[in-house]
Amino acid sequence: MEKQGIILGIESSCDDTSAAVVRNTTLLANVIANQSVHEAYGGVVPELASRAHQQNIIPVVNRALELAKITPKEVSAIAFTRGPGLMGSLLVGTSFAKGLSLATGAPLVEVNHLQGHVLSHFIEEPDKNLPHPKFPFLCLLVSGGHTQILLVKKPLEHEIIGQTIDDAAGEAFDKCAKVMDLPYPGGPVIDKLAAQGDVKKFSFAKPQIPNLDYSFSGLKTSFLYFLRDSVAQNSNFIAENKADLCASLQRTIIDILLNKLEKAARQIGVKEVAIAGGVSANSGLRNAVKAASEKHGWNVYLPELRYTTDNAAMIAIAGYFKLQDGENAPLDIAPLARY
Numbered sequence: 378m379e380k381q382g383i384i385l386g387i388e389s390s391c392d393d394t395s396a397a398v399v400r401n402t403t404l405l406a407n408v409i410a411n412q413s414v415h416e417a418y419g420g421v422v423p424e425l426a427s428r429a430h431q432q433n434i435i436p437v438v439n440r441a442l443e444l445a446k447i448t449p450k451e452v453s454a455i456a457f458t459r460g461p462g463l464m465g466s467l468l469v470g471t472s473f474a475k476g477l478s479l480a481t482g483a484p485l486v487e488v489n490h491l492q493g494h495v496l497s498h499f500i501e502e503p504d505k506n507l508p509h510p511k512f513p514f515l516c517l518l519v520s521g522g523h524t525q526i527l528l529v530k531k532p533l534e535h536e537i538i539g540q541t542i543d544d545a546a547g548e549a550f551d552k553c554a555k556v557m558d559l560p561y562p563g564g565p566v567i568d569k570l571a572a573q574g575d576v577k578k579f580s581f582a583k584p585q586i587p588n589l590d591y592s593f594s595g596l597k598t599s600f601l602y603f604l605r606d607s608v609a610q611n612s613n614f615i616a617e618n619k620a621d622l623c624a625s626l627q628r629t630i631i632d633i634l635l636n637k638l639e640k641a642a643r644q645i646g647v648k649e650v651a652i653a654g655g656v657s658a659n660s661g662l663r664n665a666v667k668a669a670s671e672k673h674g675w676n677v678y679l680p681e682l683r684y685t686t687d688n689a690a691m692i693a694i695a696g697y698f699k700l701q702d703g704e705n706a707p708l709d710i711a712p713l714a715r716y
């Protein structure tokens with residue numbers, strides 16, 4: 378296979394170790410090792426995450442290369458997540474990328490994890506036609522650590538037009554799940570339980586935040602106090618109302634997200650609307666965005682579920698665009714916990 382355009386992507390910012398291989402924008406392999414070690418703790422334990430990355434990185438990269446039928450020498454560039462994320466976790470991916478770059482001579486390119494989520498919309502698959510948003514488009518980026526509305530003007534040019542002033546949407550899912558004693562990460566668990574529940578059963582406070590910004594910490598607090606008071610009256614309250622609690626909470630989070638997204642689309646006058654990040658896997662959010670598209674005549678882009686949560690395919694694609702732009706990273710580059 379020609380060496381040109383083969384990019385190895387490496388993602389290790391949080392608790393998933395992932396490696397992917399693309400030929401230009403076509404995905405050849407995407408391997409993700411999830412870390413189950415955190416389940417017992419109800420959240421990601423940074424020290425355990427970096428140790429698990431160290432155990433996973435070589436087998437995960439090997440598997441990705443094997444699936445893509447590429448040898449290390451055929452890799453023409455290595456794209457890695459520089460940040461934001463957990464420092465210990467980022468160091469594993471960054472150091473591995475540097476080592477491989479030294480060994481093979483393939484240049485490095487650093488990727489911002491959030492930009493990776495946005496650019497996941499440009500992944501192409503050999504056997505499937507995936508739609509790509511047209512520029513400029515709005516992207517609601519909702520992950521465990523971030524909630525932003527971006528106006529994406531070009532692959533590498535965007536403006537943050539709104540963002541959370543406290544917790545992220547994913548954090549709201551995860552923290553509220555923890556209060557209900559649900560396993561970590563809570564988002565997918567709430568999503569599943571919500572399907573059996575009544576979205577109107579309970580109502581929770583919605584924030585009054587100006588402009589296009591978000592806030593989710595008030596919702597978390599009101600959910601916590603509501604449960605505390607209800608459990609004081611009936612110790613079985615959570616067990617008896619689990620599905621309705623999940624449905625009502627999820628509905629509230631989605632309403633908050635959609636309200637500002639609709640406002641942004643109206644203000645900017647853009648009808649191309651995408652969502653990205655782990656929370657974009659949420660079935661309620663996906664349905665709500667589809668419903669909004671019918672109401673407002675938007676063209677909406679919902680990522681394939683496998684590209685919503687953390688993956689190296691999006692890092693490799695982002696690397697592709699940066700290499701096209703002439704970017705390379707030096708070997709003494711350091712990861713950034715905040716980027």
Ligand code: KG4
Nearest residue numbers: 520521522547562564565655656659686687
């Ligand atoms: O993008 P991501 O994998 O990691 C970060 O960059 O943070 O996002 C992880 C977040 C977690 O908060 C998780 O609970 C949430 O995405 N998430 C979901 C769903 N799947 C993942 N939240 C709601 N519904 C889901 N189906």
Ligand code: ZN
Nearest residue numbers: 520655686687
């Ligand atoms: Zn992410």
